[in-house]
Amino acid sequence: MATSASVTSSQTPVVIVGAGPAGLLLSQLLDLEEVDSVLLEARSREYVLNRIRAGVLESSTVELLQAAGVGDRLRSEGMEHRGIYLQWPEERHHLDFVDLVGRSVWIYGQTEVTKDLMRARETAGQEAYYDVSEVSLHDLEGDRPTVRFVDSDGVAREITARAIAGCDGYHGPSRPAIPDRVQQIWEHGYPYSWLGILADVAPSTDELIYAWHPDGFALHSMRSESVSRLYVQVDADDDIANWSDDRIWDALATRLGDGQGGWRLTAGPVLEKGILPMRSFVATPMRHGRLFLAGDAAHIVPPTGAKGLNLAAADVALLARALVGWLRDGRTDLVDTYSDTALRRVWRCTHFSWWMTNMLHRHGDDFDAQLQLAQLRWVVRSDAAAAGLAENYAGLPIGY
Numbered sequence: 001m002a003t004s005a006s007v008t009s010s011q012t013p014v015v016i017v018g019a020g021p022a023g024l025l026l027s028q029l030l031d032l033e034e035v036d037s038v039l040l041e042a043r044s045r046e047y048v049l050n051r052i053r054a055g056v057l058e059s060s061t062v063e064l065l066q067a068a069g070v071g072d073r074l075r076s077e078g079m080e081h082r083g084i085y086l087q088w089p090e091e092r093h094h095l096d097f098v099d100l101v102g103r104s105v106w107i108y109g110q111t112e113v114t115k116d117l118m119r120a121r122e123t124a125g126q127e128a129y130y131d132v133s134e135v136s137l138h139d140l141e142g143d144r145p146t147v148r149f150v151d152s153d154g155v156a157r158e159i160t161a162r163a164i165a166g167c168d169g170y171h172g173p174s175r176p177a178i179p180d181r182v183q184q185i186w187e188h189g190y191p192y193s194w195l196g197i198l199a200d201v202a203p204s205t206d207e208l209i210y211a212w213h214p215d216g217f218a219l220h221s222m223r224s225e226s227v228s229r230l231y232v233q234v235d236a237d238d239d240i241a242n243w244s245d246d247r248i249w250d251a252l253a254t255r256l257g258d259g260q261g262g263w264r265l266t267a268g269p270v271l272e273k274g275i276l277p278m279r280s281f282v283a284t285p286m287r288h289g290r291l292f293l294a295g296d297a298a299h300i301v302p303p304t305g306a307k308g309l310n311l312a313a314a315d316v317a318l319l320a321r322a323l324v325g326w327l328r329d330g331r332t333d334l335v336d337t338y339s340d341t342a343l344r345r346v347w348r349c350t351h352f353s354w355w356m357t358n359m360l361h362r363h364g365d366d367f368d369a370q371l372q373l374a375q376l377r378w379v380v381r382s383d384a385a386a387a388g389l390a391e392n393y394a395g396l397p398i399g400y
């Protein structure tokens with residue numbers, strides 16, 4: 001390590017910007033193949049460990065975490081679900097993914113995935129800087145790209161790498177470091193949001209319920225045997241202050257069909273609540289020179305298809321293989337095709353998330369509502385339609 005003009009310089013094969021699931025999993029997969037990396041994260045370790053977000057893992061994500069050596073707690077504490085319920089007033093139907101496509105999904109919170117990955121990273125002894133600021137990326141088009149930042153002690157640092165992995169989410173500095181002349185942004189907005197709660201009550205259902213209702217969409221999900229996660233559709237400009245806990249539980253009871261066919265929704269203390277905006281966003285290409293984007297840094301999907309975390313994991317599986325092939329084995333074919341290969345799956349999942357969202361959320365007029373109901377009836381009555389939903393929800397193979 002050398003110091004010049006009050007900047008501390010060092011080198012590593014890969015700098016990973018962002019310690020979300022994408023960055024942490026990438027560092028773990030590289031470590032298993034003996035490729036070193038340095039991880040930079042703007043937030044504190046504690047903040048990252050306590051962030052509550054996604055909770056549904058596709059079968060391919062589960063296999064990937066297992067292969068990465070962090071699947072044991074998932075297998076013992078996670079909940080395997082065979083499928084989901086789709087419902088609308090007076091009707092609830094189960095789609096059994098295992099029967100339809102031979103794959104299940106697992107309920108295991110992103111918070112738990114993060115804990116497992118962080119522990120693995122610490123065991124491996126790979127270098128990480130939390131609480132960093134002023135992160136900037138340089139010389140991406142040359143063969144010695146550099147990341148500059150200020151560490152938590154206020155020390156200005158510069159790390160030169162052979163590759164930079166931009167895993168810093170939607171708001172991070174990696175994507176904006178790609179010049180406008182080579183980047184294309186694809187975006188779609190939705191006129192509604194999700195109001196989500198985490199509740200200290202056992203789930204009232206064994207598997208997730210996706211409910212279409214004239215008042216708006218509702219979802220009954222869960223984080224564990226004793227903690228429920230539930231959502232209601234609200235207007236995009238709604239304010240959480242408008243929603244008391246009682247109002248939220250009343251809306252959930254109505255939309256999820258409390259009392260319908262004897263089913264009851266059990267309410268409980270709300271641990272956390274917030275409004276989650278919905279958007280579809282893709283930035284192409286996912287590589288520029290020596291910078292490779294992965295996860296939310298390159299794409300965002302509305303959460304209806306449970307794809308955000310799974311897409312991040314799928315990107316990183318491809319990227320790890322590509323970087324190992326290049327940095328350890330000297331082959332460049334996989335880094336050269338990384339963006340195209342990853343984007344095939346990204347667009348498939350972007351379409352699926354958009355399709356699920358449009359089918360289930362109230363928008364438009366009564367004509368649109370009839371079309372949505374016609375589509376829902378088709379999905380539950382046609383094996384081909386049900387298998388299409390199941391194949392996408394339970395997850396396509398890595399490298400699809």
Ligand SMILES: Cc1cc2nc3c(=O)[nH]c(=O)nc-3n(C[C@H](O)[C@H](O)[C@H](O)COP(=O)(O)OP(=O)(O)OC[C@H]3O[C@@H](n4cnc5c(N)ncnc54)[C@H](O)[C@@H]3O)c2cc1C
Nearest residue numbers: 018020021022042053054168169172295296306307308309
């Ligand atoms: C509130 C919320 C709820 C969600 N709920 C669901 C859900 O129910 N289902 C679902 O499938 N998906 C959900 N998602 C999406 C899912 O959580 C993401 O797709 C997933 O976290 C993507 O992982 P990632 O590692 O790519 O990005 P992130 O998890 O966003 O990680 C990026 C990391 O980069 C760090 N970073 C940012 N800027 C810098 C910087 N300058 N320097 C260094 N580090 C930086 C961030 O602090 C963060 O730790 C939700 C997202 C949010 C925000």
